[in-house]
Amino acid sequence: MAPVLELIDIAYRYPGAGKRVIDSLSLAIAPREFVAVAGGSGVGKSTILRIAAGLITPHAGRVSVEVARQSGRRRRALVFQDGRLMPWRTVRDNVALGLEGLEIDAAEAKSRIEGVLGITGLTGLADRWPYQLSGGQLQRVGIARALAVRPDILLMDEPFSSVDAITRHRLQAELVRIWQTTATAVMFVTHDIEEAVYLADRVIVLGGEPARIVMEEPVPVPREERGDPRSLYAFAAEVAAMLEN
Amino acid sequence: MSRESIRRVVLGTAGLVIFLVFWKFADVFGWVQRGTIPDPFAVPGAAVSEWKSDRLLPAIGSSLVHYFWGLSIGTVLGCLIGAAAATSRWFDDIHRYLARILRPIPPLAWVVFAIAWFQVSHAGAAFVISIGVFWVNYFATYSAVRNVDPRYYELAQAFGQGGYVARSWKVTWPASSPGIMAGIRTGVGQAWMTLIAAELLGVPGMGQEMNSAAGVGAYEAVVVYMLAISVVYTLSDVVFGLAENWVLRWRPSLN
Numbered sequence: 495m496a497p498v499l500e501l502i503d504i505a506y507r508y509p510g511a512g513k514r515v516i517d518s519l520s521l522a523i524a525p526r527e528f529v530a531v532a533g534g535s536g537v538g539k540s541t542i543l544r545i546a547a548g549l550i551t552p553h554a555g556r557v558s559v560e561v562a563r564q565s566g567r568r569r570r571a572l573v574f575q576d577g578r579l580m581p582w583r584t585v586r587d588n589v590a591l592g593l594e595g596l597e598i599d600a601a602e603a604k605s606r607i608e609g610v611l612g613i614t615g616l617t618g619l620a621d622r623w624p625y626q627l628s629g630g631q632l633q634r635v636g637i638a639r640a641l642a643v644r645p646d647i648l649l650m651d652e653p654f655s656s657v658d659a660i661t662r663h664r665l666q667a668e669l670v671r672i673w674q675t676t677a678t679a680v681m682f683v684t685h686d687i688e689e690a691v692y693l694a695d696r697v698i699v700l701g702g703e704p705a706r707i708v709m710e711e712p713v714p715v716p717r718e719e720r721g722d723p724r725s726l727y728a729f730a731a732e733v734a735a736m737l738e739n
Numbered sequence: 740m741s742r743e744s745i746r747r748v749v750l751g752t753a754g755l756v757i758f759l760v761f762w763k764f765a766d767v768f769g770w771v772q773r774g775t776i777p778d779p780f781a782v783p784g785a786a787v788s789e790w791k792s793d794r795l796l797p798a799i800g801s802s803l804v805h806y807f808w809g810l811s812i813g814t815v816l817g818c819l820i821g822a823a824a825a826t827s828r829w830f831d832d833i834h835r836y837l838a839r840i841l842r843p844i845p846p847l848a849w850v851v852f853a854i855a856w857f858q859v860s861h862a863g864a865a866f867v868i869s870i871g872v873f874w875v876n877y878f879a880t881y882s883a884v885r886n887v888d889p890r891y892y893e894l895a896q897a898f899g900q901g902g903y904v905a906r907s908w909k910v911t912w913p914a915s916s917p918g919i920m921a922g923i924r925t926g927v928g929q930a931w932m933t934l935i936a937a938e939l940l941g942v943p944g945m946g947q948e949m950n951s952a953a954g955v956g957a958y959e960a961v962v963v964y965m966l967a968i969s970v971v972y973t974l975s976d977v978v979f980g981l982a983e984n985w986v987l988r989w990r991p992s993l994n
Contacts, residue, residue: 547897572897578890582913582989592898595905625991643898 496560497522498646498679499570503555504545505704506538516542517704518555523647525561528673528680530690533700534737539683540575540651542700546681547572547649561646566598571640573650577632579624585635586611586620592643610638613672630661637672647679654689666693670717687733691715691726699736709736777958782966785959794948799967802934802944804861809868810930814923816869817876824877825884826911838877846871846933850940864934864942871933872926879922883915917990920983927979931972 500522507514515538523529533539544550546557547570559569571592579588586607593603611617614634624632633653640648654662666689673680684690690697691713699709709732719725759779766776789795824831824838846867857863891910895901900909912919938946945964952960 549893549896568899574890574894576890578894580891580894580910580913582916584989591894591900591909594909595899623989623991625989639898 496525498525498559498561499523499546499681500558500560501542501546501555502558504542504552504557505554506541506545506550506552514553514704516545516552517706519706520555521698521707521710523679523681525646526677526679528670528682528693528695529698530682530684530694530696531698531700532684532687532690532733532737533705535685537700537703538705539685539700542705543572543649543651543681543683546570559646566596566602567645568592568596568643569646571643571645571648573633573636573640573648573653575652575655577624577629577636577653577656579627579632579635579639581624583624584620585616585622585624585627588624588635589639589642591639596643606642606644610641613641613675614638615668628661629657630665633657633665634668637669641672641676641678644676645678647681648673650680650682652684652686653682655684655686662689669693687730687737688723688726691730691733692720692723697733699733701737709733774956775958777962779962781959782962785957786963786966789948789960789963795963795967798943798945798948798964799971801861802938802946803971805864805868805937805942805944806930806934808861808865809934810872810926812865813869813872813930814876814926817873817922817926818880818919820873821877821880822884822911822915825881826907842874847936850937853937854940859941861942864937864944867937868930868933871929875926875929876919876922879925880915880919883918883922884911886918887911887914917987920986924976924979924983927975928972931968935968 500520502520504516504519505514506516519542521529521531531539531542541550545552548557549572561569563569579585580591583591589607589610590603593606598606607620608617611620614637616631616634616638619627619631624635627635636653654665657665669680670693680693682690682693694713696710696712698707700706701708711732713726714729715725762776762779765771766778786795820834824834849867849870850863853863853866857866887910891914892901892906895906895910900906934944935946935949938944939950941947945968949961949964952958952964
């Protein structure tokens with residue numbers, strides 16, 4: 495199957511810096527696939543995600559978004575590490591952000607917003623201001639906002655790194671459920687190995703300077719068995735070994 | 740009523756009474772030259788007579804006309820030009836020296852041209868007021884827009900709102916609204932200061948009434964107009980404060 499998103503021979507250097515942080519990096523994500531991109535801090539994970547999102551332009555190579563543009567949808571949607579809600583908009587209006595300017599009528603927009611608020615468990619919070627939400631709720635709104643545009647690929651930038659461990663586990667389980675009920679692919683950037691192996695179909699490990707792919711492997715444990723964390727220990731150890739090199 | 744608020748009312752009232760007593764004594768014991776200090780207890784009577792002779796309300800009305808136009812024009816232009824300077828490199832550069840030169844000129848220095856261009860009229864007073872208000876809003880808006888967190892622009896771009904118009908409406912204005920509102924509120928006060936000074940030069944309004952009352956030694960009437968200014972300013976500030984709270988209701992500090 496043709497990939498939804500492909501990065502081809504990407505190179506990037508930060509403005510003003512001489513050395514490239516990323517060099518000849520290629521990766522592809524298939525429709526409905528859940529890919530985790532793991533790597534230590536400073537390796538350029540977020541930069542790669544922003545290149546994939548079209549927010550920054552690589553100095554070499556290209557980003558290919560294979561799927562056709564469809565009316566009323568956006569092909570890519572981003573979930574930020576800091577939640578990044580607009581504090582001057584209510585939860586409902588934050589979720590509506592990506593729908594503004596799409597060719598959908600008000601009734602459709604309303605039903606989509608209610609739909610994604612339902613999926614993310616936010617129905618009762620629609621009229622709250624962001625400052626009235628907890629860290630976990632903020633992240634849910636960020637996910638709802640991204641889902642509202644019916645993306646072909648969801649690009650997630652360490653979205654659960656700033657919430658407490660219990661909330662993180664709950665959100666991870668919810669994300670898997672949401673991903674299974676929608677038809678979207680996911681590119682999930684994280685520095686947390688347990689998170690990567692629990693969530694993903696396939697794990698890509700970045701390392702080195704400039705960053706390159708040091709490991710790229712499907713998670714060998716079926717999802718039904720992942721409820722028991724021990725099932726993932728062996729693979730997590732393998733990933734950890736690659737990260738340390 | 741809590742203990743604390745009773746205390747506040749009692750002490751606040753005591754402060755007023757002490758001030759009135761000093762004021763009265765200054766007159767009685769001749770601490771200042773006789774006849775130059777109004778009698779505080781004659782002020783209510785003077786207020787009634789100003790009211791009955793149909794001078795107080797028309798003067799307030801006339802002042803409010805200058806106030807409204809001067810404040811509106813100065814605020815709108817100050818916010819727009821401040822925002823343009825903050826978002827357009829070209830505009831910032833081309834107006835930079837001009838702003839440097841014009842900024843230090845006090846609004847009242849423009850009275851000469853206000854009279855030359857508009858004669859002694861509402862338009863002239865509004866012109867002078869708008870200049871002071873303009874600069875307050877210009878600087879407040881400039882720095883508020885400059886300080887918008889760039890992460891919101893990235894967010895807007897990620898969700899298809901990256902065009903100039905969408906960015907302006909969906910990020911720039913709301914994100915800078917706290918700073919802009921603070922500027923507008925300062926302008927609401929600044930406009931009163933300039934207003935009275937502009938009217939002392941002859942445009943009809945409270946300032947002019949004060950001037951003519953002072954000319955015949957009716958200092959109690961002057962105090963009446965001073966208090967009227969205080970009341971009208973307080974009202975406009977309260978109304979603006981309510982509007983500000985509503986506009987900025989998304990901020991935790993105001994709730």
